[in-house]
Amino acid sequence: MDISAPKSAPAIARPRNALALCLALAAPGAALAQDAGAERAAAAPVLALMQRSTDAPQTAQKLLTAEGARPLDTREARLELVVDTTTSQIWNPGTSRYDTVELRSYKSPGTDPAIPFVAPTVVTAPGETVRVALKNDLEPEPDCAQPSLNTPHCFNSTNLHSHGLWVSPTGNSDNVLLTLRPGVAFEYEYNLPADHPAGTFWYHPHLHGSTALQVSSGMAGALLVRGQRLPSPTRNGDLDTLLRDASAEQPMPERLLMFQQVAYACRNGEGKIKTAADGRWICDPGDVGQIDNYEDQFGFGTWQKSGRYTSVNGVVLPTFSGLQAGRLERWRLLHAGVRDTVNLQLRELRSRASSPVGLAGDALETWVGKNCTGEVLSQFEVAADGLTHGQIIEKRENVLQPGYRSDVLVAFPRPGRYCVIDAAAPASASVTQAAEDRQLLGIAEVSGFAEQIGTRALIARQLGASAQRNMPADVQQRVLADLDNGLRLSAFVPHRDIPKDEVNGQQSLFFNITDDDQYQVDGNSYAPTQARDLVLGRTEEWTLTSKRGGHPFHIHVNPFQVVAIYDPKGNDVSQSGEASDPQYANLRGTWKDTLFVKQGYNVVIRTRYERYIGEYVLHCHILDHEDRGMMQNVRMLVPDGKGGGIPANAHH
Template sequence: MERLSSIPAVQSRSRPRSPLAIALCVLIAAPMTAPAQEKPAPRELEQPVFARMLRSGDSAKPLLSLTEAGAKPLDTREAKLDLRIAFTTSKIWDPKGKKFDTVKLRSYQSPGTNPEVPFLAPTIVTSPGETVRIALDNQLPPQPDCHPADINVPHCFNSTNLHSHGLWVSPTGNSDNVLLTLRPGVKFEYEYNLPADHPAGTFWYHPHLHGSTALQVSSGMAGALLVRGERLPASDRTGDIDTLLRDPDGAAMHERLLIFQQVAYACRDSKGKIRTDDETGFWTCDENDVGEIEKYDDQFGFGVWQKSGRHTSINGTVLPTFDDLVAGRIERWRLLHAGVRDTVNLQFREMKAASASIEGLSGKALDNWVSKNCTGAPLKQFEVASDGLTHAKTIVKSENMLQPGYRSDALVVFPKAGRYCVLDAFAPASASITNAAEDRQLLGIADVTGDAKVADVEAYVTDALVASAHKRMPEGVRDSIVAGLRDHLRLDAFVPHKTITKSEVNGKGQTVVFDIKDKIVDGKKVGDIYLVDGKPYDPSAARDLILGQTEEWHLTSQRGGHPFHIHVNPFQIVSILDKNGKEVSVTGDLDKNGNVTDSQYANLQGTWKDTLFVKDGYNLYVRTRYERYIGEYVLHCHILDHEDQGMMQNVRVLVPDGKGGGISTTSHH
């Protein structure tokens, strides 16, 4: 019998299962029925479970290869995960009601799924050179006649597919092909062949079928995909940041994976209207209600998340407590915004001693509690990578503006023992998806123990990384790496891609314009039309690019802010100009007195990303290479309900024809 193995790459604290966990174990194994209300279980933050993947080298009956020492197990460098999609009935904590709401949502289920947090997919861990196979089994019920006349009207909520967000793999066949449709009852195996030079970093996976993406991701169908690397830098090549981020004893630096989700479930009255609280107007559920996500018109859209009163969850838990933190310990926090549309502005602030309990607080009452008790200066976050790609220089932040699809790898140190607020702080109007100042929200509380007291956190982190470099980096590059770290934590030896110079650009140039127009019928506005380059999504059309060329892209938006995301090939940021033509990719947005009003573009010049927020009226310039992979994929706005309603465009990378053009190897879909 074959042996299943998992990689215990992130340390987490195990604890006895609560009555809720036992009840949910039964739910996972048995037909899904609504559980009875129970006394709330402790809401300590759990680390996401790791996918139980069958690895070729772990088989009890492996293939054998002949060596001089005799027969040896043959590791074909493959790992397989079984991933089922089905409706799951479980519970989500409602802080204002001090109770769990029963919900029925589409979810991923796999061996090892945590029954306490079923609306969070398992974390896949892989490495460069490995092939990851995901056997997707769509067990959602059939939906006959789900295809509308307009493809940009949300539809077919039980059909799906899979996207490996950020992976540098082929977009065709059964690889990262988001143009496939997997209907209910269909089984399909995806195969991601990671090249040997794939960057090590934080990536993720989620559904990506046009018409149902937002609804499925908002239901919690998303998981982290970590690529771990062991390549040391050398004089002629860069290495993996993982080799530097080590504890004094040589073990991988203590890690913490935080997946932010915004599950917009709603309970409805007998007329189908969302049930709301008479006093606050927030969405609510009665004792016998079951929350669901089934509609776009009133569960997604401008300002809806704030009006709902729902809370951003971390690792599937609402308002968790972090209770295994140690003062003075440097940790690598892998932050992943797996929400659909609203900005998360992450801050850590020391809490006043003897603060009152937050139990039962929500809305204005909870915000007042935050104003009164979360008064400490924001802690520094040392971002070493974004979107899985290591920076040339660490970006020091006191707030971390995460847009949907963003990932941030940040080193975090709590300088002394105590309690800290984990906050989604106010996002400036210009920095947010909604173009309005978004409400501050408490995400959780961190309990920090230990006797250490760190006065200068930046010097403390620098000394630790310098010590690691002295101990572990190869002799030929050690001195230059140490000198770089001493120079404000430079990480040049670990950047996965070479800088794209202007002289390297040989393509014709590309322009992307996001826009939203009013949909007018009989002289009245009845909705919005979501556009890229003046057109809604057309699956029969594509932007043609040529393999081997290097392009500069110009990104802008004529209405609203939109996170631009393109599949397969990441891009390097060249310049970001505000509405007045001022460069803001170094300083961030400044007021007339030179004070930072929006920090999200600060220090981005020269960095690599795969998702980038495009402010209304700003002009962003990025460069990218088309290497190795041909085929058709997409670019789109990562506000996923915008994508579902037309803010997407197909892209084709063609084989060069030898005359400056390209040859298509596939027909349009």
């Protein structure tokens, strides 16, 4: 498989009849047109075409034996990714027409030509080695020097981060301190250990200075680790083995929903963003929208001002088809955007709904309030950030911050049409520190007959049947008892709880934005010669705070367990329900790799430093904050704390 093949012509998206969708919504009692539903369905991103050692035995490595060389299954998979510009179209509901866009994208064999900026989904398993042959075919930048390290720069240089994977951060593994300039090819190698958790992860660029611009351009893809390990009396298993359909013979139906916020703009002859009278960004026929400038395309309130829509799997205002009333599904939710909160809600749409075409801001919120009037459906979260919960968490509001993943079980109670909405996030839950508008994300079309059982009871019944059919005899009663005791999943949690008596160290961290616009961790903007030293084998408790603004904390390699989240009055809101704080409801004891830190709150987490040494980073996952300096290097040292290799002050 040759990643140096000549560039193909830019793919132009085929027309998609979004107007037909809106007209169908406006027709009293009308079902969505079949062609609109088919052409604008929220289809899953294409699967990555990966060459595996078992697919081509002749290419496998050889094991030398006394009888001669025999093929050895190396359990390897290889994927080609080429970073280049692609031309396609994005539907703009505000103007009721398509905008042509030119975006930096991952191209790979099998990329959807209609949505070339949506990266393919990588599917792997514990114990497999994933090789990603990345080639940077973006235009050269001979003059990409920046005024300072923390001024966004070099937008055509890149690298790759496997967000959430428990793999080495050094060498050609998950090394985000590498720089791949235009024209450079490099093969990443992710060696997933045999005990790696199964779950929902993702990948995206992570070069300091260009991360936000590239991710906002759509450079992101899901990375699913599927597991077949059954639990035993001495080892927990993979949740995949329990999430089976009603007959327990097939995996539960699932959907991957990747939320992206592509903040493209068209410019006039003076280089200014074109806007409508109300300030929304517009593109005239013949314009090409791009993401090319930090100064006016990123920052506080920019996304709301733009009037752009959050896309789902690359489609704006899609339909979600194939849903059946009373059928349980697993939805893998991935916030692959840069900065704005998504507060996912599901509500039944009233039968005689007007069209939302052209609405934004207060007008759109009025439309949602008038037409999305059904009771909010519960989402039952089984995992966050790819890590299975000890107990299923019921959510009516699913607040997703950039970098978050949420695996939820959903069931629609009766046939009809349902609103999939980004509900108005309150100021305290929003990365913008301001209340956000409600926005329609799409329409779910549900067929079949009414189901007379609630979703919680349906989950208990279906998972109970699956446990009776699939779980080994020596753990079956434990799994069934857990399900009867509040839908617990203790046999499937990938990491052991961290009790207080295991903790042998303390860390603290605070985010801040200064009055002179410096983005900082612990009072310092990012400097590659500075690092926080940690020691392999230790277990530490961290306290995270923010002096200004809210920031999603993300640390590479080692996930963490939530201990407590104290509001400014000292209340632990991680133990409370949604009525108190939907951002943090029922988070105590859960495992995550990304967690929102509100201004004035104290977030307490615990983590073990296991297996991997080397230098990596922690940062705010509002990616333009990271590019502007809200990041810090971490050096994991060998157990005596002295054998760190290259000292931090000599790095780079």
